[in-house]
Amino acid sequence: MVLTYLILTGSLEAIAIVLALSPGNLSIAFPAHRSQDSDIKSDILIWQSPPNPAPDTASTGLGEGIYLYGQSSNPDEIKQEYFVFEMRQSKVVGAFYLPRSAFYCFYGTSDRTQLNLTVVDTYDGSRSPYSVNLEQYYPISTISENDRRILGICKESHKQQVWEK
Incomplete structure (x- = not known):
């Protein structure tokens, strides 16, 4: 996630405080050429959260089966994104x-550590391309009944786009 902060105070003290609170995750973008009329108020600070240090378990590729991945290594944590999918012959x-x-169904293909997907909006049915790098998520071995229920709905809704091609 990238958050952009505009320093409204214009003081170097504000920049020092932000740097102290977030070392290593901050970059400062100053204009390449500054006119005499500009001031520090126009400078932009960008904060980037570090990526999840997920283990590299997907590098060997996935066999056929049902998988659950998440932003957390623990299932069902509030405010954490998860995705459940079934893999068959490199199709998901x-x-x-x-x-x-709510949940959003997807279908597509897999190539070792990447899922190349079409995500279907639950509300309006629109479709959008999306790629997922599995190495950025945690594999979770426990697949709940709710995970299976959600997966079943998506499999039934999109079986023609995936399995019957």
């Missing part, structure tokens, strides 16, 4: 979800 169908929230 599944769903992205947040616990106790």
